[in-house]
Amino acid sequence: MLSCKDTSELVSRSMDEELSWRERMAVRLHLLVCGACRHFTAQMAFLRRAARRYPGGVDRRDQESR
Numbered sequence: 001m002l003s004c005k006d007t008s009e010l011v012s013r014s015m016d017e018e019l020s021w022r023e024r025m026a027v028r029l030h031l032l033v034c035g036a037c038r039h040f041t042a043q044m045a046f047l048r049r050a051a052r053r054y055p056g057g058v059d060r061r062d063q064e065s066r
């Protein structure tokens with residue numbers, strides 16, 4: 001069984017790279033029993049989506065001033 005620390009590390013890695021089948025299963029199993037990590041995972045996914053939708057607020061401001 002993964003610890004919460006291991007799970008959060010795997011979850012953040014999974015945002016950048018594909019996890020192995022074994023790692024994904026371990027994370028899913030932990031998320032089934034751990035509400036804190038479920039919350040963390042949802043938060044990560046939300047932040048990733050938000051970051052992708054608004055790439056670099058500073059760049060956007062540059063474009064508007066042109």
Ligand SMILES: [Zn+2]
Pocket residue numbers: 003004005007030034035036037
């Ligand atoms: Zn946990």
